[in-house]
Amino acid sequence: MSKHPNIVSVEQLMEQVGGSDLYPQLILQLQKDLNRAGIDYEINKNSTFKELFLDIEQLLLEKINNAFNDFLNLLYAVDVSEREIRNCDSEESVAVGRYATYLILKREWQKIYYRNIL
Secondary structure, three states, X not given: OOOOOOOOOHXXXXXXXXXXXXXXXXXXXXXXXXXXXXXOOOOOOOOOHHHHHHHHHXXXXXXXXXXXXXXXXXXXXXXXXXXXXXXXOOOOHHHHHHHHHHHHHHHHHHHHHHHHHO
């Protein structure tokens, strides 16, 4: 991920989101988009950002390996392009899942952040 200069690191994203009053809205937005993508998954509303990241990473890994259309539907619902996913440096499903988790949470954070500052 670090070879792309315009991308904040996962740690930076954790700092921005985890300490924000907008974090509960991020969870609600992500839950809404999971539902829109037809993915039956309930997010723990009390999870820290790190726990959320790990939970979504596991969910995506399962979808990549067993229900790829669900994975693509989620990317569409969140508004993450397949082109962005192709920027991943690896073809291993674990690395793709981690990178996709990062992109999804970053995009959800952008939606919440811009909605609240404008």
